Amino acid sequence: MGISKLAGMRSKDPNTQVGACIVSEDNNILSMGYNGFPKGCSDDDFPWDREGDMLHSKYAYVTHSELNAILNFRGGSLEGSKLYVSLFPCNECAKAIIQSGIKTVIYDSDKYNGTPGNTAAKRMFDAAGVTYVKYEHTGRTLSIDV
Numbered sequence: 001m002g003i004s005k006l007a008g009m010r011s012k013d014p015n016t017q018v019g020a021c022i023v024s025e026d027n028n029i030l031s032m033g034y035n036g037f038p039k040g041c042s043d044d045d046f047p048w049d050r051e052g053d054m055l056h057s058k059y060a061y062v063t064h065s066e067l068n069a070i071l072n073f074r075g076g077s078l079e080g081s082k083l084y085v086s087l088f089p090c091n092e093c094a095k096a097i098i099q100s101g102i103k104t105v106i107y108d109s110d111k112y113n114g115t116p117g118n119t120a121a122k123r124m125f126d127a128a129g130v131t132y133v134k135y136e137h138t139g140r141t142l143s144i145d146v
């Protein structure tokens with residue numbers, strides 16, 4: 001989870017930084033991702049706004065951390081892997097998680113619990129046999145000076 005949150009800190013989204021880290025069944029890191037625009041889509045040219053019409057808001061352009069972590073993986077199959085993510089996946093990421101073969105989601109925040117997208121994600125995880133568990137904080141603090 002620490003690696004996920006570190007990855008999330010790379011996001012340029014001024015409001016929401018989400019990070020994800022995919023690990024193998026024996027906990028080796030396979031991939032990481034954070035919420036951002038696709039390659040070539042500069043933060044100077046694309047909006048981070050949350051308001052306004054779709055073309056002028058981030059929602060048309062941003063790729064979530066979970067999908068980026070899946071797409072960043074170049075090593076073959078993610079079958080049976082686990083995903084650590086700082087925020088419970090939305091329904092769109094849930095589809096990608098299921099289809100990629102990830103079997104366990106360990107999440108921290110679930111601040112959208114009960115919203116339609118969140119409920120849909122859990123419904124799909126339940127149907128597909130993807131386990132989701134709340135991360136249990138260790139009480140450790142990570143401080144890195146770079």
Ligand SMILES: [Zn+2]
Nearest residue numbers: 064089090093
């Ligand atoms: Zn998502």
